[in-house]
Amino acid sequence: MAIKKKTQKKQASGVKVKNIPAITGSILIGELISRYPEVSELLMKHGFHCIGCAVSPYESLEAGAAVHGIELKSLLKDINTLLRKS
Numbered sequence: 001m002a003i004k005k006k007t008q009k010k011q012a013s014g015v016k017v018k019n020i021p022a023i024t025g026s027i028l029i030g031e032l033i034s035r036y037p038e039v040s041e042l043l044m045k046h047g048f049h050c051i052g053c054a055v056s057p058y059e060s061l062e063a064g065a066a067v068h069g070i071e072l073k074s075l076l077k078d079i080n081t082l083l084r085k086s
Contacts, residue, residue, distance in 0.1 A: 021083065022080055023036075023061070023076060023079050023080055023083065024061075024076065025060060025061050025062030025065070025072050025076060026060050026061070026062060027060065027061050028056075028057060028058065028059065028060055028061075029050075029051060029056040029057070029059055029060070029061055029064050030056045030057030030058070031057075032061060032079075033051055033056070036079075036083060038082065038083075038086060039079055039082060039083070042078055042079060042082055043075075046070050046074075046075050046078070047068060047069075047070055048064065048065070048068060048070055048075070049068075050064065050068070061075070061076075
């Protein structure tokens with residue numbers, strides 16, 4: 001599974017915070033861009049310039065990062081941080 005659902009948390013005020021998906025390296029690049037287009041700019045900053053290539057619908061984020069020499073752990077941290085803010 002490419003997206004893990006986190007449990008709902010309560011803020012100190014008792015208000016529930018919406019579930020935030022956790023992106024993993026197994027998500028397909030095309031699926032990631034389709035669901036979260038705001039991630040495109042972040043991928044480009046990491047040197048991931050193939051987001052629109054013909055292979056992206058079939059290649060995992062982990063495989064793409066390996067091919068392009070991008071550190072997956074750092075990339076995933078930045079993606080998940082960005083998505084929590086939006």
